[in-house]
Amino acid sequence: TSENDESSVPRITYFERPRIFWTAELPQNHSGVEDIFSRSERPPVLGMGNGITSSPDNKFLYITRGDGGLDVLSTVNGELIWVYHPERNKNGWDITCRSQVYFGENEDVGQFLVYAIIDKPPENTNSFDSESRIVAISIPDNNHMWTSEPIPGAVVGTPVITRNFLSGRFIFVVHNAKVASSSTTTATATPEGHFSILAMAHGGMRLFTESSSAANPVDGKLLYGPMGVTHFPTQGKYGLGQFNSNDLVVWTTNTQDGETGSGYLRAFQIPAGFDESGDDLFTVRLSSISSNAAVRPTLTSDGLNLFVGVRPNEVRGWVGNSIFTDAPTWTQQLMDANNLEYNAGK
Numbered sequence: 356t357s358e359n360d361e362s363s364v365p366r367i368t369y370f371e372r373p374r375i376f377w378t379a380e381l382p383q384n385h386s387g388v389e390d391i392f393s394r395s396e397r398p399p400v401l402g403m404g405n406g407i408t409s410s411p412d413n414k415f416l417y418i419t420r421g422d423g424g425l426d427v428l429s430t431v432n433g434e435l436i437w438v439y440h441p442e443r444n445k446n447g448w449d450i451t452c453r454s455q456v457y458f459g460e461n462e463d464v465g466q467f468l469v470y471a472i473i474d475k476p477p478e479n480t481n482s483f484d485s486e487s488r489i490v491a492i493s494i495p496d497n498n499h500m501w502t503s504e505p506i507p508g509a510v511v512g513t514p515v516i517t518r519n520f521l522s523g524r525f526i527f528v529v530h531n532a533k534v535a536s537s538s539t540t541t542a543t544a545t546p547e548g549h550f551s552i553l554a555m556a557h558g559g560m561r562l563f564t565e566s567s568s569a570a571n572p573v574d575g576k577l578l579y580g581p582m583g584v585t586h587f588p589t590q591g592k593y594g595l596g597q598f599n600s601n602d603l604v605v606w607t608t609n610t611q612d613g614e615t616g617s618g619y620l621r622a623f624q625i626p627a628g629f630d631e632s633g634d635d636l637f638t639v640r641l642s643s644i645s646s647n648a649a650v651r652p653t654l655t656s657d658g659l660n661l662f663v664g665v666r667p668n669e670v671r672g673w674v675g676n677s678i679f680t681d682a683p684t685w686t687q688q689l690m691d692a693n694n695l696e697y698n699a700g701k
Contacts, residue, residue, distance in 0.1 A: 406513075419454055425490075456513070457469055471487055474505060503559025506549075567621075609647045619640060619642075632680070651665045671683035
């Protein structure tokens with residue numbers, strides 16, 4: 356067939372252009388919130404880390420806001436169904452949010468969601484560190500259930516609710532905090548990552564907290580990145596994880612919030628036969644990462660595969676028989692967009 360014979364070129368049929376069924380504008384501020392906001396600049400309605408999450412029945416959108424509020428919209432027509440805004444915890448402190456919602460179900464309370472808010476101290480104040488609280492909302496009736504007591508520092512990413520046989524009973528949280536010691540104040544302390552577990556049945560009471568320096572004294576204080584999760588793993592692919600099918604969360608460490616340095620992967624899995632006391636809980640160090648990582652890991656295939664993005668432009672994968680404490684099975688450099696060559700039609 357001749358190269359100029361147009362009949363040899365397959366005809367491409369495109370779908371119709373998507374139609375916009377509705378557009379909704381979120382309120383700039385919830386009633387009464389603007390009057391008490393003390394900082395010079397209000398956070399954006401939708402900021403970094405916020406998200407739009409569909410309810411389990413796909414009837415509603417739950418939208419976290421940069422000012423700590425929550426908007427609920429109908430998926431059918433975008434109608435604003437309900438709004439919630441948490442109360443201040445301390446005078447002069449403001450609320451922000453860099454979290455999305457996470458849905459869960461508990462046999463005692465039914466379906467609910469949680470998200471994290473961050474309490475920021477007054478501007479030009481160095482003697483305090485940020486604090487965080489977890490908010491629990493029942494669904495689909497949209498009632499505020501509880502707001503936890505503050506935990507130190509700023510929550511990273513979105514809290515995770517347990518599912519398997521511990522369904523809805525515990526909430527996992529990663530947070531970076533400055534904690535004063537006998538030789539330092541909060542202002543001079545080095546921030547470090549913490550992993551905490553909150554109990555749903557006790558209004559978000561903290562059951563367990565472990566800092567990066569306590570978990571791994573050799574490497575000292577490192578910051579934590581957001582968690583990746585698999586809820587029904589075949590097993591934990593590390594030494595102590597065999598035959599354990601409880602929820603598995605994995606996160607990365609880094610030295611300067613993802614800017615420079617090296618770190619490693621860390622994981623947590625509730626042990627089989629957990630007695631809910633918190634006495635037998637600890638996190639586990641997985642593989643080292645020679646480059647920094649600050650993004651959420653991805654677990655697939657019922658927890659048997661793990662993928663991690665590291666700075667500046669690399670993805671690493673643990674697949675097949677590789678356990679997560681080993682070196683990655685493969686490493687792939689991502690292409691620099693400035694050096695891409697586009698060969699249209701070839």
